[in-house]
Amino acid sequence: MRAPIKAFTVPGAVLLFLGIFLFLSSFPLFLNWGADAAVLGAVLVIVGVQIFTGGVFSKRLMIKRGLVDEGRLSRFFSKNFTAGRGFWIGVFLFGIGLFLALPASPLGTPLRQHVITFTLIAKSDGSMIITRDTDFGDVLRHPDHPGALILRLPYNYTAEEINNRLEKFLNRIDVNELKNSITILEIDRYRKRQI
Known part of the structure; x- marks a missing residue:
């Protein structure tokens, strides 16, 4: 086969960019496809x-065996991108990822990142969050909050x-009252605070 560009590289690049587009479209800032x-x-x-x-x-292998001529782009990459440079670029990118994952990073802890992400998704869908995590009720960090139902039930439940406790609670009240409020559901009572 003497056409790795048409058979592999172009379809691979198309799939790569289509995948990036679809992945980014799942965030609320873009198309929010879910x-x-x-x-x-x-x-x-x-x-x-x-x-x-x-x-x-396969193109590099064909050039090395003399089956095709080396073009300008291929010559540029083979001259400027060596294994050593690739290693240091990888170390640099790994360092950035490690920095962003640390609790002291500007994005905070991974849990806080999830809280922000789920809050944005719930806000864009007009949904409420049902969780056992009290960080979702932090309206100081998320002033434009969609509302949350925080379950404070024993961990051995x-x-x-x-589900039974949640079903009893939701059958007793009007669900529309829960919007734009932080509701804490306990074993025998609940508290609600408007935001």
Whole structure:
């Protein structure tokens, strides 16, 4: 096969960019297509990168064996991107990722990042959050809050017991009253605070 550009590199690049677009479209700041688009986008990115790099490596192999001539772009990459430079670029990118994952990073802890993400998703969907995590009730960090129902139930409660308590509570009240409020549901009572 003498056409790795047409057979591998171009389709791989198309899948890669389509995957990036689908992944970004799952965030509320963009099109908000939901989690399914994010999963499909992630899969397309992985497959696209594999196909793209397969095309690049087969092109390098064909150049090395003398089957095709080396073009300007290929010559530029082989001269400027060595294994040592690739290693240091990888170390640099790993360092950035590690910095962003640390609790002292500007984004905060991973839990706080999830709180921000889920709050934005719930706000864009007009949904409320049902959780056992009290960080979702922090309206100082999230003043434009969609509302949250925080479950303060014993940790030894099974999923069935939690669902039964939640079902009893939701049957007793008007669900519209819970919007734009922080509601804390306990075993025998609940408290609500408007935000």
